[in-house]
Each structure stands twice: as C-alpha cells, then as structure tokens.
Amino acid sequence: MLHTPSGGARSGTAATDRGLMSIGAVLNRLREEFPEVTISKIRFLESEGLIEPQRTPSGYRKFSAGDVERLAHVLRMQRDHYLPLKVIREHLDAMERGEAVALPVVGRQRTGEDVPEPPGRATVARIGRAELLAAADIAEGDLAEWESYGLITPLEDGVYDAEAVTVASLVSELGRFGIEPRHLRLMKAAADREAGLVDQVVAPLRRHRNPQTRAHAEARAKELAALTMRLHASLVQTALGVRLP
Missing domain, CATH: 1.10.1660.10 (Multidrug-efflux Transporter Regulator; Chain: A; Domain 2)
Structure with a gap:
C-alpha cells in the first residue's frame, strides 16, 4: 500500500533519523530509475501536496521509505502516462482509500511493446x-x-x-x-549544444549496420545525457556558491 503523508503533524517535534533519509539521499536512490529527477523537482512535488516528509527542529526534510516509494510512484505516472499532478493526486488518494480505480491515459503510454523503430x-x-x-x-x-x-x-x-x-x-x-520564457532561451541554446556534443559522440555507432551496435548507441546516449545533466547541475551550484541539502 502506498504511503500516506503524515510528516506535517510532526514538523514541530524532534524527528528521529532512524530509518529516515535526507533529500540528497532520496535523490541518489531515485536517480537510478529517474536520472532526470532533481532536488527542485522533489521540493515541487512536496509543494503540490504529493508527499509530506517529516521535518527536523531546524527545518531539514527527512524522508521515510514510504515517502520514497510514493515519490517513485508519482514519477512513474508522469513518465509513463503523462498525467497532470492533479490527476495523479486524485488517483493516489483513491488508492489509499482502498478504491479500485483505473489509471487515466494521456497520449501513448510507454509500455515496452514491440513497435517497429527507424534504424x-x-x-x-x-x-x-x-x-x-x-x-x-x-x-x-x-x-x-x-x-x-x-x-x-x-x-x-x-x-x-x-x-x-x-x-x-x-x-x-x-x-x-x-x-519568464524569454529568460530561458540561453538555457535552450546550451541544451542544444550539449545534445549536439552527445550526438557527435554516438553518431558513428548509430550509423553502424549491426543492430546491436545501434542499440548500444542509444544506451550510450542516455548515459552521456545523464552525465551532462549532473555536470550542469554541479556547475550551476558552484557558480551560485550554494550547496543543495
């Protein structure tokens, strides 16, 4: 059963660290399946009421294993079903009430079905x-x-x-x-340059006649994309002189 948020009621008490994780530890655990997730994303989901971690007296978030399970469930529904957060929240609430509900579908789901692909x-x-x-x-x-x-x-x-x-x-x-959107054009240009760099590395593999080699190109592209995203995040933190918890 999915975790029911209960951290808010204890935010003013001294939360024990036993079995609880910091937001950084949660991020590391989730990134194996969701390499694109960020601390800002986790905080945003909290602000939208999808999770409610406990708080220490000094204000630090502490996540239980149930919180991490719920986060992963939310991220999967976003990734695989393209659902807005309002729909996801309603779906989780219904599940926690013990109701048998069908998950709405927006667009084509990533089901892993055997669909022909361009070479x-x-x-x-x-x-x-x-x-x-x-x-x-x-x-x-x-x-x-x-x-x-x-x-x-x-x-x-x-x-x-x-x-x-x-x-x-x-x-x-x-x-x-x-x-504003106009402020984000530089980020889009930087992303395009990073994508071009990754594509330059894997392009020879993608043109290979061997299907296994082409499949390896896609795996390599995902690996390089994850690394560039992590490097970008670290460079921004360094430039700002901040360290995310």
Whole structure:
C-alpha cells in the first residue's frame, strides 16, 4: 500500500533519523530509475501536496521509505502516462482509500511493446496538442508563447515528443519565481549544444549496420545525457556558491 503523508503533524517535534533519509539521499536512490529527477523537482512535488516528509527542529526534510516509494510512484505516472499532478493526486488518494480505480491515459503510454523503430533510433512517444495542454495543465496562450521562444517545438506532423510535458511543467514552475520564457532561451541554446556534443559522440555507432551496435548507441546516449545533466547541475551550484541539502 502506498504511503500516506503524515510528516506535517510532526514538523514541530524532534524527528528521529532512524530509518529516515535526507533529500540528497532520496535523490541518489531515485536517480537510478529517474536520472532526470532533481532536488527542485522533489521540493515541487512536496509543494503540490504529493508527499509530506517529516521535518527536523531546524527545518531539514527527512524522508521515510514510504515517502520514497510514493515519490517513485508519482514519477512513474508522469513518465509513463503523462498525467497532470492533479490527476495523479486524485488517483493516489483513491488508492489509499482502498478504491479500485483505473489509471487515466494521456497520449501513448510507454509500455515496452514491440513497435517497429527507424534504424538506429528509438521510437519516440508522442502526444497531441490538446493532450499536452491537459497533461501540463497550461493554457493555449502559454504554449504558443513558449513555442515562439523555441522552448517547445512540435514535430513535423504537428504532434509533440512526450518529453514536452516535462518541459512545459518546468517552464511553468520557473514562472512562479518570475523567470519568464524569454529568460530561458540561453538555457535552450546550451541544451542544444550539449545534445549536439552527445550526438557527435554516438553518431558513428548509430550509423553502424549491426543492430546491436545501434542499440548500444542509444544506451550510450542516455548515459552521456545523464552525465551532462549532473555536470550542469554541479556547475550551476558552484557558480551560485550554494550547496543543495
């Protein structure tokens, strides 16, 4: 059974560290399955009421194994079903009440089914415009503005890579801090350069005639992408002179 958040009621008491983890330890545990997860993402999910870790008297978050399980469940539903957080929260609440509920589907799920793929390239899950708006819980005007800045780009047939849901959610989250889409163009340009560097490394493998070698190219691309993301996060922390807990 999924964990029911209960940390808020004890936030003013001295929480024991026995069996509890810091947010950094939680991040390390989750990154094996979710290499893109960040501390900001965990904090955001907390602010949205998806989890409620305990707090020490000094204000540090302490997560139980149940909290980590719930976090992983939320991240899987976002990754595999492209659901907005409101729908995920309602689904978890229903499960904790013991109700048998079917999980709503937005777009095409990543089921691992045997789908033909273009040579050397993994099949990309796609969603339509209306599905993207619903999954990210954004307005049509927001999406149009973000497209004008190149933050989100439709594919040739007018649909979107399902990762656009994550991009839209993060752009929206940053907007809560006064960071406007025009401010994010430099980040998009940097991401494009990093992607170009990774592609340059794996391109010879992707062009190989051996299917196993091409499959290895995709695994190598994911590994390099995860490393560049971690390096980017560390460089930003160093530049700001901060250390995330």
